Amino acid sequence: MCGLVVIFDTRGRRDIPLETVARMNEVQRHRGPDEGGVHREPGLALGHRRLSIIDLATGQQPLFNEDGSVAVVFNGEIYNYQSLIPELTRLGHTFRTRSDTEVIVHAWEAWGEACVERFRGMFAFALWDRNQETLFLARDRLGVKPLYYALLPDGLLLAGSELKSLLAHGGMRLALDPCAVEEYFALGYVPEPRTIFKEASKLPPGHTLTVRRGKRIPAPREYWDVVFTLDNPISENDARAELLARLEESVRLRLIAEVPLGAFLSGGVDSSAVVATMAAVAREPVRTCSIAFSDPAFDESRYAAQVAQQLGTEHFVHPVDVDDFDLLDELARVYDEPYADSSAIPTYRVCQLARRHVTVALSGDGGDESFGGYRRYRWHLWEERLRAPLPLALRRPVFGLLGRLYPKADWAPKIFRAKTTLETLARSSVEAYFHSVSILRDNLRRQLFSAAFRTELGGYNAIEVFERHARRANREDPLALVQYLDLKTYLVGDINTKVDRASMAHSLEVREPLMDHPLVEWLASLPSAFKVRGGEGKVLLKKAMEPRLPQEILYRPKMGFAVPLARWFRGPLRERVRRALLGDALAQTGLFNPAVLRQLVQAHESGRSDHSAPLWTLLMFEAFLRHTLGQEAAQRESVAA
Template sequence: MCGIAGLFHPGTPKPVERLRVLAMADALAHRGPDGAGVWTAPGVGLGHRRLAIIDVAGSPQPMHNGDLTVTYNGEIYNFAEVRADLQALGARFATDGDTEVLLHGWRAWGPAMLDRLNGMFAFALHDAGRQCLFLARDRLGVKPLHYVELSDGSVAFASELKGLLAHPLLRRSPDARAIEDFMGLGYVPDDTCLVAGVRKLPAAHFLLLERGRPVPPPRRWWDLDFTRRARGSAADLGAELVDRLRRAVRLRMVSDVPLGAFLSGGVDSSAVVALMAEASSGAVRTSTIGFEEAGHDERAYAAAIARRYHTDHRERTVAADDFALIDRLTAAFDEPFADASALATFRVCELARETVTVALSGDGADEAFAGYRRYRFQATEERVRSMLPGSLAPRVFGAAGRLYPKADWAPRALRAKTTLLALADDGATAYARSVGVTTPAVRARLFTPAAWAALDGHRAEHRYVATMRDAPARDALDRAQYADLRHWLPGDILTKVDRTSMAVGLEAREPLLDYKLLEFAATLPVAMRIRRGHGKWLMKKAMERYLPRDILYRPKMGFVTPIGAWFRGPLAGEAGALARSPRLLERFDAHAIAALAEDHRTGRAEHGRTLWQLVMLDRSLARLFG
């Protein structure tokens, strides 16, 4: 895995200073500790930091082939297959790695080469003959790519925001809408950035910059289709699922450096480890993080899988004092990031890196096979809405929701207020709110009246609603999964894994996000995704030969950090100090923040995630804008 950065002048090909590109690349040194390279020509400069995984002794970057030059971050898992196709067309290769495939692929197929690649990647390829720079990102957004148009007319790009921040012409001012998006969702989504003017190339998009032409909008080159349905019995589809899982895992086990896996003890990581063990001649190296709080600790389940498959297993515990990691996390993410499981993810990456350079993760199965509890709620709520005429449902459920008391302290079965109010909305709006962190009502209280008005009606949830309404889908579950794959997956899950793994020089691979596996999963009938209260039904059924029932069918715990308990205990003072932050008080009301912290501390309400958001936002604003 690597870090890339560079500059391109779409207008007049002005000279590019090598030291400027070097500074941008060096800001990404953590992503590539094994080597560095810079190449410049009139109007263009490409920089690279390398973490050597395949063809360790060869494949230096930026890499050249005639008038083509590429800087690349990622892995093309099927590069041997693509390489053979290109050799059949007459291509001659000078290296044994996957980078050179991009150069010959561009020469043979142009942008259409992306359709042939199975991997995670972000790259910039310069074609001197065509006088263009081609930027591309993988289908799911596993690897990041940021870019910005600068005042001198150039376009700068980098794997992470810090690469752009190293350029002196980048103007730093916060984007107010991005702050609203962060407070609503818990992350800054891929269609915006906390630094105004900076953009992220969306997943499954490319950007073709051509000399003499204005910067165009990115173009989508792949999408996931939920409109088709597979035919076949559960046994037949389950067998196909296992076969696709097996192939996805084995593709990602190709490495010239030590390789292992994250093991949480849940279904997804356990499935990956089981299939790795099946394919491996030696013991799989596994790493687990646990928590001091028993209700969040899954080490016993991870240990059971480790014993079953005789893995070389290591574990470590995360405690409240790991809050000291916050400055390292702020530096790793650049933008504010409020998924508190990043603490544990950082620690498991750190643990894995002690013995391996590549680790396979179980990320992606919940989105692909409908594993989240919110999918079951969404499907149920849509059935209930359908029982009443469209005009009647908002009135009936809205009135009931307003009358029902709010009871965060009560057993879950008695906390119906949120559900009733959700039923009063249309399905897309209700789901958009369910995936958020801080509700619009709470955000309205937190923002000062002037800051709230300045948003001019922009709300974090709007992108979800629009995506669900336009989704290539057949029903409510399809639309919810599609929206999560477009927003939640790249914005939260994959950002978390990329930044925490790269911060310690570890390459993380996600076999459960193999695009062929996802395309198959999108065709599964709803009843094979959710059945009898279980999400990921077909996946669990198909894995019964590999995993014990207490792993497959126990209640989902999730890889979470007990942040709510921390803010009532050792971190209560940190929460109280938020109301005195000058950076937050530029946009938020001090009394509202103080009330939020006090209500949480005393147990009157649960605001742990919102408090964590405010802490992370405060630190990020200080780091980015002083």
């Protein structure tokens, strides 16, 4: 994998200082420790850090076409590049390398902006066409690879693989985006297209941005979206066979590498299915990597070992202390903006382990979204059955009032909490799902934010992110709706962000066979009953894998990567939480109500309530303020001096 940076003068041809682009490039060295390259010409600078995977000898970047008029810097893999080379050769293009990168420049010459529609893979790239004075930015369909950009007041456009590369330029203002703060505290990440900073954006998945010198910068153009048609007439037996064939094709494409390759193996269904498929198509034993937690309540390593033994993999296990909270500050440095998924800790560790043995690792990410694996999907379907008999216009006033009047019963099992059920009945489908995935619910965010900050928000609510996507979703089918919402939000903003930064911190490339876009499109055509049925998720995947994996692996309860936040915050991290949440850093922002911060801390410490998720979200926001904002301000003062 790699890192790219761009500085483009949209108004003229000002000189771009070498030290500026070199500084931006260098802060991403971890993404590409093998080689670095810079190209400058009047009004443009391209930088690249390379992690060599394919065509080790001649794949250096920036890479140019035959006459040097088109250049590209690229992060990712074009898995179908070998089939595109003969087609482009027949069109008259000459290849000097064996790399997938060179396919991009010739595909641009042949097909222009539509070139991305021919690519199958994970990618983010910036392409410069000197003859057309055009900068072309593109991101893959499912947002596996990141791409940030910012237009500065002086007309310079910056782009990079990580937000830290844009910050390293020194010209971007550090003003926080209030809407991004609201979204972060609702979801635990800042969803596309926002970043935590007003002046920077993320290029959304499945979009391109074409910038022509001297022209107004347009909005990004969408070139792909997944449509849940659910109208495929295939039988379930035939679907199982086709799924296996599609998985094998996807995995084969992702086995192309000139460096050691393996896979993550957690012992869950998705990673086990990927490894089982690798074992079926690979010529040599698969290398698999797992971590083992010291606390059995969080440890899945025995299941991973069972799968590894059955499939005959070369299995590596690394023990990790479940109290591995020393990574808090490192995570803030890695993620650049607030990020509150605590599973980033074990993800960071398993990437660290994998890099000792391989340079490329396949993962099972994306399976829950496409196959219907999350427990919250089944709960949402149950709630939808309650909501279905009555129209929203009737449910909202009646059950909304009853929900407000009914006393809370947090001590009771969820299904018996009448207040919660009444409130659920008063919501629309989108409101209900947003509520179920929110880390800090609407009422808690309202209490937590200061009066001044609520005024600055002007009524904005993070649910607008979901409403925007829901307008394009299949709202007739409740499962298809929430799958689409997750593919647009959680998968991109949380899962892909987590894996990209954790893996790149260790110069490890991660490939996701379950996010192969033809596979995702095909799964979206299948009936929802193939995915969730009778309280069981991932029905089709599990049935297809029964000949290859043990029943115990396929049908055991889902665990996921978890850490004991509640215990940490009452024990070894108690004082750190107090310092972070009740100290000066959060107070000086003016964003929060100090009394509510104190109530959250005290209620959790006493054991009256479990506020571990909100506390972690606040803790990571404070770490962002100290590390990203504090360090950036200090660096700018140093450069100025």
